[in-house]
Amino acid sequence: MTPPMAAVAPVVRTERDQAALLASEYAELLAAARASVAAAALGEGDPLIHVRHVLARHGQLPPAGARPVVLLAHPAITSTRANRAGVA
Numbered sequence: 001m002t003p004p005m006a007a008v009a010p011v012v013r014t015e016r017d018q019a020a021l022l023a024s025e026y027a028e029l030l031a032a033a034r035a036s037v038a039a040a041a042l043g044e045g046d047p048l049i050h051v052r053h054v055l056a057r058h059g060q061l062p063p064a065g066a067r068p069v070v071l072l073a074h075p076a077i078t079s080t081r082a083n084r085a086g087v088a
Helices: 017-041 051-059 066-074 080-084
Strands: none
Touching: 017 051
């Protein structure tokens, strides 16, 4: 018989932790964007796969049929991960 699981304490992050997380996620997205541009220059079949993967992992893929101009006009961050990090 396995023992009951202990309650998980909420993660408390300092401002430094929040800044480090934000910088890390920015670097990840920037690397994906650069890889996509390089893939497009090489004529790869799906150059956006790199950006799409990062956006999906963060719950930030646009809804089906979303118009680019609307997404650019309303750049809200809504992912659960960003909210946990204190980024609003």
